[in-house]
Amino acid sequence: MMGQLLAAEFMKIKRKGIWFLTFLGPIGVVAMQMVNYGVRKDYLFGQNEDRWGYYLDNIHSFTPLAIVLGIVILTSFMSSIENETNAWKQLIALPVSKMSVYLSKFTVLLVLLLTSSVLLMLFTLAFGLSLDLGREIPYAGLLRYSFYPFLAALPVLALQLWVATVSVNQGVPITLGILGVILTYAGFTLPDWLIWKWPLLLNEWNEPLINVLLGVGAGLLLYAAGMLDFARRDVK
Amino acid sequence: MLSILKSEWFKLRKSKIFGILLVGPLIGLGAGIGADTAEAAGMINEWYMLLVYMNLPYSVLFLPLVTGVLASLVCRYEHQAGGWKQLLALPVTRGKVFAAKYVLTLLLVLLIQLFYLAAILVAGLYKGVADPFPAAIVWKSILGGWVATFPLVALQLWMSVWFKSFAAPFAVNVVFTLPSILAMNSEKVGPYYPWAQPFAMMYPATDTGDIFFIPWEQLLTVIGGFFILFYLGGYFYFQRKAV
Numbered sequence: 070m071m072g073q074l075l076a077a078e079f080m081k082i083k084r085k086g087i088w089f090l091t092f093l094g095p096i097g098v099v100a101m102q103m104v105n106y107g108v109r110k111d112y113l114f115g116q117n118e119d120r121w122g123y124y125l126d127n128i129h130s131f132t133p134l135a136i137v138l139g140i141v142i143l144t145s146f147m148s149s150i151e152n153e154t155n156a157w158k159q160l161i162a163l164p165v166s167k168m169s170v171y172l173s174k175f176t177v178l179l180v181l182l183l184t185s186s187v188l189l190m191l192f193t194l195a196f197g198l199s200l201d202l203g204r205e206i207p208y209a210g211l212l213r214y215s216f217y218p219f220l221a222a223l224p225v226l227a228l229q230l231w232v233a234t235v236s237v238n239q240g241v242p243i244t245l246g247i248l249g250v251i252l253t254y255a256g257f258t259l260p261d262w263l264i265w266k267w268p269l270l271l272n273e274w275n276e277p278l279i280n281v282l283l284g285v286g287a288g289l290l291l292y293a294a295g296m297l298d299f300a301r302r303d304v305k
Numbered sequence: 306m307l308s309i310l311k312s313e314w315f316k317l318r319k320s321k322i323f324g325i326l327l328v329g330p331l332i333g334l335g336a337g338i339g340a341d342t343a344e345a346a347g348m349i350n351e352w353y354m355l356l357v358y359m360n361l362p363y364s365v366l367f368l369p370l371v372t373g374v375l376a377s378l379v380c381r382y383e384h385q386a387g388g389w390k391q392l393l394a395l396p397v398t399r400g401k402v403f404a405a406k407y408v409l410t411l412l413l414v415l416l417i418q419l420f421y422l423a424a425i426l427v428a429g430l431y432k433g434v435a436d437p438f439p440a441a442i443v444w445k446s447i448l449g450g451w452v453a454t455f456p457l458v459a460l461q462l463w464m465s466v467w468f469k470s471f472a473a474p475f476a477v478n479v480v481f482t483l484p485s486i487l488a489m490n491s492e493k494v495g496p497y498y499p500w501a502q503p504f505a506m507m508y509p510a511t512d513t514g515d516i517f518f519i520p521w522e523q524l525l526t527v528i529g530g531f532f533i534l535f536y537l538g539g540y541f542y543f544q545r546k547a548v
Contacts, residue, residue, distance in 0.1 A: 090476055097480065101487055108491070131483070138479045145472040153384075153469050239471035240378045244325045247370045251332055251362045258339065 074165060074173040081150050082177065087143065091181045094139045095189035098131045099196050106200060120202040122210065128193050129214050133268035136182070136222045137253045141246030143181055144229040145239050147174050152239065157304045167300040175230060175292060182219055182226070190215035213270075213277060221267040221280040223288025225249060228264070231295030235302060309397055309405040316382045317409070325378070326413065329371055330420035333363045337428025350436045355429055356446060356509045363421065364450055364507040365486060368414075369500050372454050373478035375413050376461035377471045379406045384469045389548035403462070403543045407536070410458050411451075418451045442509045449506030453524075456499050456531035463539030466546065496523055499531045 082088070105127060106113060117123035151157045161167060190211060197206075229249075233242040252265035261272050267284050270277035340358035383389045392402060425443060457478075464474035485501040488494045495501050506524065 086473065086476070093480070097483065101484065104484075104487060131486075134483060134486075138483070142472050142476045142479065145475070146470065149470040149472060238321055238378075238381070240325055240374050240381070241321060243374050243377075243471055243475055244328055244371070247367060247374070248328055248332065250370075251366050254366055255336065255362045 070165060071169060071173065074169055075176060078147075078173050078177045082147070085146065085150075087146055087181065090139065090142060091185050092188060094135050094185045095192050098128060098135050098189060099192040101131050102127050103196060110200075120200075121197065121205065121207050124197055124200065124202055125193070125207070125210050125214050128189075129218070129270075132189065132214065132218050133222070133253050133256070134250055136185075136218050136268055137225055137250045137265065138246065139182070139185065140178075140222060140226050140229050141243060141249070143178055144226070144233040145242055145246075147178060147230070148233040148236075148242075149239055152237065155305070161304050168296055171234070171296045171299050174234070175227075175296075178226060178230065182222075186216050186219045217270055217277050217281050218268040221270060221277075221284035223284045224264040224267070224291050227288050227291035227295055231291065231298065234295070234299055237305070306401055306405065309401055310409060313379060313405050313409045317379060320378060320381065322378065322413070325371075325374060326417050327420060329363060329367045329417050330424040332367055333359045333421050334424040334428055336362050337424065338431055340428075350439055351432075351434045352425075352429060352436055352439050352443070353509050355432070355434065356425065356443065359421075359425060359428065360446070360504070360507050360509075364504040365489065366482065368417075368450060368454060368503040368507075369457055369482045369485070370475075370478055371417065372410070372414060372457045373461040373464070373475050374471070375410050376406075376458060376465040377474055379410055380462070380465040389546075393548055399544050400540065403466070403540055407459065407462055407539075410462060411455065414454050414458065415451050418447045422447050439509075446507045446509055450503050453502035453506040453528055456528055456535050457503075459532055459535035459539055463535060463542055466539060466543050497527055499527065502528055 102124070106124075113123070113127070114120060151160055160170060193215065194206075194211060197211075229242055229246060232245055233239065236242050249265045252259060252263055253268060256263070256266035256269045257271060259266050264284075264287060267280045270280050272279050337355055337359040340355060383392055393399065422443065429438070461474055461478060464477050468474055482500045485498055485504070488498040489501040489504050495505065502524065
């Protein structure tokens with residue numbers, strides 16, 4: 070059942086610009102640094118001896134914002150497929166459980182965001198190689214900065230999907246998303262317990278892995294809460 | 306025209322609009338209360354410091370992004386179940402409908418700006434700022450920020466009339482708003498980038514030597530120019546749109 074549901078979901082997101090946005094996110098994050106390094110390469114090289122490390126830090130200055138905003142856009146897209154045409158009833162009337170419908174939406178989103186993360190890694194590496202940053206390529210750092218923010222952002226994904234599916238008015242999840250991205254933007258001044266701060270990979274112990282573990286744990290909890298709530302609700 | 310505006314308002318009144326209007330000012334209030342303005346005490350007016358701290362999250366991301374949500378909200382009813390047909394079957398011109406939706410969105414943004422003004426005052430009183438309140442600078446910031454959203458609202462209304470979903474116009478908005486974080490730090494691009502204008506206009510600069518100070522004439526040509534471009538784009542798109 071799950072396989073067929075997933076196939077249906079992937080069919081529904083075709084030609085809607087969703088895959089385009091999945092590609093645009095990582096391209097945008099790296100393009101921002103292309104502009105940054107294009108304008109003031111010498112200045113940036115002078116900032117830090119460790120050019121690769123500094124370059125990855127620069128990339129990471131936009132990754133969390135792009136991920137949080139990307140999540141807001143994609144979750145709203147996923148639920149508006151049914152919302153716009155009042156098709157929830159039709160979908161639920163099929164011989165599928167509501168939980169598996171919710172799981173299939175979540176899985177599609179995971180696949181999209183994971184694709185973005187892989188692309189981010191490839192584009193970061195490609196542009197980094199073209200910059201003459203030194204011979205030692207920090208692969209561990211590259212992997213960390215490409216995948217940790219995504220994993221740390223799982224609670225945001227679960228929360229946004231929940232709010233987007235149960236809201237008839239999509240202005241509500243989008244406004245919540247704007248609030249979230251501002252908390253991410255100002256995250257370095259905020260307390261560690263805020264889920265929107267986690268993609269920044271900052272915490273008082275200076276250990277990014279904690280954010281990943283917290284992200285996966287809290288993400289699962291929020292996902293379960295959203296799924297149970299969705300299953301109990303009346304479909305309009 | 307007035308009656309169209311009124312009916313637009315009736316359609317909007319019960320759509321959770323007040324909660325959405327209050328989010329931004331509350332963000333500003335949080336930033337203001339959390340800000341450490343004491344370091345500036347005695348050197349410059351503490352209200353300036355407060356304004357700088359509050360403006361950063363509010364004018365860089367919130368204000369440009371929320372214009373899109375508001376523009377989508379005023380088109381929500383028409384996108385549901387053939388609303389465009391019903392609305393345009395009335396004895397109204399498309400130009401007037403577009404203008405009414407535009408004016409209503411601008412009024413909502415103005416309302417947010419006024420709530421934000423209240424948030425500045427509350428944050429200042431809470432912190433017990435003793436310096437004299439720089440009314441001229443604060444009003445320049447509030448109204449300047451509002452004027453800076455004119456072109457953004459026009460583009461977002463165009464996108465919202467075009468796309469049925471909230472997510473698509475919002476995606477367009479995000480794509481243009483995020484680069485303003487880079488653009489606003491650049492002397493060359495910053496003054497010409499429409500999405501960086503809310504920040505530029507709201508920045509409480511009095512000194513022409515300040516890097517964030519931008520001459521009014523230039524700002525008005527940029528804001529005015531992009532306003533005309535986006536408004537006419539949306540206007541002509543809506544004239545030809547099949548409903």
